[in-house]
Amino acid sequence: MNNIRLPSILVLNALGLALFFSWYLPAGHGSWFVLDSTIFHFFNQALVKSRAFLELVAITNNRVFDGISLLAMGSLFFWYWRKESAIGRRRMVIMGIVMLFCAIIINQLGHLIPESHVSPTLYFTDIYRVSELLHFPTKDASSDSFPGDHGLMLLIFTGFMLRYFGKKAFAIAVIIFLIFMLPRVMIGAHWFTDIFVGSLSVALVCLPWALLTPLSDWLISLLDRYLPGRKK
Structure with a gap:
């Protein structure tokens, strides 16, 4: 219990709710x-x-741009990975696996929220859609935009950066989050609140239980013990 930052968890949960x-x-x-x-x-x-x-x-809502967001996150992660020893690098790779596992679980929990709606481009009439103005593959609509999945993934990454690498990594991760989420709002594939209420509230309620308790460290240590290549 000494490693559980319960007051901080409860405050963040209260803010999210x-x-x-x-x-x-x-x-x-x-x-x-x-x-x-x-x-x-x-x-x-x-x-x-x-x-x-x-x-x-149009360009920033193309699927290729999603790949660039992964590249941006990977680059930040690599910046810290290259400074580590062999043991530290192994733990960082395992941390990435744990982060992905947490993202999948938290995303599924987010979809248990009894709320679902279409994106603003499908809700409003007499509006402009990028896919109709340009002959260019882009995502400008969603039949289920709440909470924003992509935004939630980026917020989980941001939380892990703060927990394991500090405020500087957190600040850069926040910039990455904003750069890659704003295009979704600008094109109308998401409401502003899909991300800054939906994704953020789910992250505030769920993520502290992984990062402000021994859970994430325990998962990293568990995988470190059983995944091959530890002796190397």
């Missing part, structure tokens, strides 16, 4: 919907005002 219920309980999601609608229409109108912005939004 308060954030979620501030959106979930009001009729029509209250002022959150006004914010969502304002943000969506601002960027949606900008699509036809600037060809450069339209093309930027």
Whole structure:
């Protein structure tokens, strides 16, 4: 129990629940919907005002750009990996496996939330869709956009960076999160709250139980003990 930071866990959980219920309980999601609608229409109108912005939004929502987000996370991870000894590098690789495992479990828990809705491009009428303005493969809609899966994955990565590498790694991870999530909002594939309420609240409720308890360290040590190549 000494390694369980229970007060911090409870505070983060309370913040996550308060954030979620501030959106979930009001009729029509209250002022959150006004914010969502304002943000969506601002960027949606900008699509036809600037060809450069339209093309930027299309490119940054192409599947290739998702690969670039993985490359960005991998580069940050590699920056710390290359400074480690052979033992440290092995533990970092195992940490990556544990992070992926946590991401899968937390993502599944997130989808237990009794809320589902379509993206703003499918909700509103008389709006612009990038896929109709450009002949370019891009994702501008989702039939189930809450909570944002991609945003949740990036937040989990951000949490692991803070837990194991400190504030500098955390700050860089936050920048990566913002760079690769904002295009989803700008194109209308996600509401603002899909990410900054949905993904964030799930991360605040679930992730502390992995990172502020011995759980993540225990999983890393367990895999380190049983995966091949330890003696090397």
